[in-house]
Amino acid sequence: MGSSRALPLQVALVAGESVASFIGRLAAANGLGTADVLGYVGGGRREIDPQAVEIRLGAAALEELAVLAGRSVEQLHRALPTARRAAGSSPVRTVVWSAGQGVVQQCAVCGQARRDAVPAWLVAVQEFDVCTRHARWLGRAGSRSQLSLADLPEVVRTHERRRRFERRVGPYAQALLADAFQVAVYWWQCGQMASSGRWAHREAVLGLSRRRLWAVPIVVYPEVVTLAEAMAVRERQRCYGRGFDGQTARWHTGRWTRWVGERLGLSEELAAGGERALNLWLMAHRNSVPVVARLAGSPPPPGYRAQQMQPLAPHRRLVAGPWEEVSCLPWRLGEPMTSVTWQGEGFPA
Incomplete structure (x- = not known):
């Protein structure tokens, strides 16, 4: 030296x-x-x-x-x-x-x-990045490590929106993005949403003759960020013991799920079985505050939607890592979904 x-x-x-x-x-x-x-x-x-x-x-x-x-x-x-x-x-x-x-x-x-x-x-930390200046996907997939996104402008816009989401929500954004990605993986692997026109279109633009695991993050990216934003809306309400409609006594999870379907433009696919992945996420993120305590609590402070969020269970301890490792949802891309336990339609208030 x-x-x-x-x-x-x-x-x-x-x-x-x-x-x-x-x-x-x-x-x-x-x-x-x-x-x-x-x-x-x-x-x-x-x-x-x-x-x-x-x-x-x-x-x-x-x-x-x-x-x-x-x-x-x-x-x-x-x-x-x-x-x-x-x-x-x-x-x-x-x-x-x-x-x-x-x-x-x-x-x-x-x-x-x-x-x-x-x-x-x-x-x-993730296996990809996006150059928004030149509309290029940067990944670790060997010869496919860089792809032009010129014909997929929604993916480039999504990356810019993701950065704004991360600044607005704070560190908790990574947990919500991770959960949203896992929900999208569930949909993709079960075939419930993968047949929708937009995902097939993106695969065709990438020149894929059949589905490839390395391309899944590109294919589902816009829906992942939209879903993470919707999850943040619900988590902000849960932080103050409120339901999706702002009330304290009931959660109205079905209403939130329908709203997610409307935001994604996938209401029919959710109604046909895609809502199961969302319900598994809702179970992991259920409100543990008793109704009596919620009724006695103070309403959210003014401007709370613009503030960074505090981590909530089951993500109290935030860690940096690949989304599938950070998420509270257990399945993995490319592995059979038969081991995933379906909890049914009942959810605690």
Whole structure:
């Protein structure tokens, strides 16, 4: 460790990039190997694959990297999500990405504009991201890792709406998105909604002759975000012991389910059996406050719909991870649905 000067050529900061990727791009721009840059910051001389591992830097190593890159530590913190986590007792630590986590390649069109020698890799908790500037789907599906969404503008608009939803709801948004995705997976795997025109249309636009698991997040994305928004409406009422109609004595879950069908434009499909997945979610998110306590409680404060939400059971402890791991709903994409227990039509008030 101890270069104490910036390298001759600098690289642009890319929001969301992994530390390993940034080191690789900085090294390549200066005709160096990643082992050389790691040696400068005290990590030993070894080559790394940014698709397979991440680099955790201690405070001193991060400061040294900032010097090499001609940046401040604060700038690296803002651009590189994992740079905010210290490496512990080791100045530099190589960490293999855990199951369900990793990176997606930055939009190729964005990369061409920067003319970097090597691509940037973005930290992705989910297995996908969307470049709204160039309407491209970014995923981890090998040769299908980047797809044009020019003919699926609703998917691009959905990603922008999702970001607004996350800012409005706060950290609890990830739990609701996870549950909404799992409900959509239920529909897709049971065939109750997958035959609807819009999902078949999106698969056709992607050039798929038959359903592919890797494409499911693209196919269902607009419905996932719409459903998460509807779930947030109900959860805001549950937070204050209110039902969907604002009353305290009854929940009127059927009314909420019908409203969801109207918002999605899938009322007939829900009535034909699709409501079962929603009912399973309602069971997991039922109101545990007794009616007497609800009647005695105060009404929601003014402006509560614009405030970030507090986590509610069964998501009291929020964790970052793939949606299927975060969700309270147990099934998995690609696995048989026969083990899912159907609880019936009765729900506690």
